[in-house]
Amino acid sequence: MPAQMEIATSATALKARTAWMADLDREPLQMTGTVVHVGEGREIFAEGDDTHLFYKVISGVVRVCRFLSDGRRQIEAFHVEGEVFGFELGEERTLSAEAVSDCSLVSYRRGHIETLAKKDQAVAHQLFQYAMKNLAQAQGHCLVLGRRGAAEKVASFLLGWAQHSMEKGVVHLAMTRQDIADYLGLTIESVSRSLSQFERDGVIALPNARQVRMLNTDALEDLVA
Amino acid sequence: MPAQMEIATSATALKARTAWMADLDREPLQMTGTVVHVGEGREIFAEGDDTHLFYKVISGVVRVCRFLSDGRRQIEAFHVEGEVFGFELGEERTLSAEAVSDCSLVSYRRGHIETLAKKDQAVAHQLFQYAMKNLAQAQGHCLVLGRRGAAEKVASFLLGWAQHSMEKGVVHLAMTRQDIADYLGLTIESVSRSLSQFERDGVIALPNARQVRMLNTDALEDLVA
């Protein structure tokens, strides 16, 4: 368990109705977790770690990834508020996770939740839903990775990310170009070039590297087809 | 529901201890399914279909895939004996499935199983396990798709497939080159060239297009790293 994660307070002690508790009634996991804060770039867990904890994102963005022996990195998924990540079948992790931005998470004890799930079918159902959500995400990711063109991939990523973090037509990218590249199986240069090209085509505007104004969503959707 | 699937017999009526029932005791889904046979190349379900059925493979190989509007196909996964496929979150399927070879499957009614799962935690747990298995598979697939080289991808596929169907050092490929290509995000030609190169390098032998004799597994594993 990484030292850089600071335990803020037990979730059970939290009285304030914060965002992650917004749907209390439909959230059987509510009372069982511990809130932790993780600074930008910090490790949440690493390949080879024990799998006895898993997490739910309260705020911030998390990347889950795998490293190849030659140093390349494949980002499996970005996780945002409300999403659960970090459960695996085996005892030992095959993936690692880091905070893309400062994050607040709830950590759950796997064994504890499994015990709960045995008694309470609502917990079991919730767990299953989270697993399925992640599965659907991974399958969508496969589709993007299988796509031929770099522009297609970047467009696909933009549209997907826009669904999370668009505000008045402006998407805030929490992650670096390198993160995007590692997510899409491209190089940083290809990502940059695709974005520049979109801007030249008047499809997006880039007020700064982290802000994308969506000018012509349809054009992107045509690309993704 | 495709007409080409012929219902053989209710699973509950099956007395013979066939392979798919081998681990009866650990299989809470055992008594609830219907056995169907699907001929090679036949559709099992299509994008847009209802999700009220899901399946378990008794024998044969199934491909689960998605079609892009321009006709390209991304194969999400190949499923073999013992694997479960075809459950999705929504009411409507986002994926289609076809028989790569003649298949025997058990189909389960989603609603029925969900009712069971509410009463029997063992069923719920089993379902969760299957979902997680598919998740792990999809994540592994992402890793392969993200890889740079064609040879790396093909090597990775061969090693993965060998774990299912190797027999005395010979792997039988149930699928065509096109299937492999669509699974790996390559063209048929690139797959063929990679295999030919492996053969020239003495890493494999290709007695015929569907048989691969593994001569130097280590060399392949080095490629995949």
Place this chain on the structure above:
DNA sequence: CGCTTAATTGATCAGGGTCAATCGTGGTGG
């Protein structure tokens, strides 16, 4: 105000896509 790191842009190159021809094999029908 420099220093550091991220991002963009340009030039070149190689891997894989594309197009096309050939080979091989299994199935069918004369």
Place this chain on the structure above:
DNA sequence: CCACCACGATTGACCCTGATCAATTAAGCG
């Protein structure tokens, strides 16, 4: 039984996209 056909697989030639290498710009931050 064999000839032919159809389809999958292989091989070759060429081209294009994206990787690589390198230089420049931009943006935080002490």
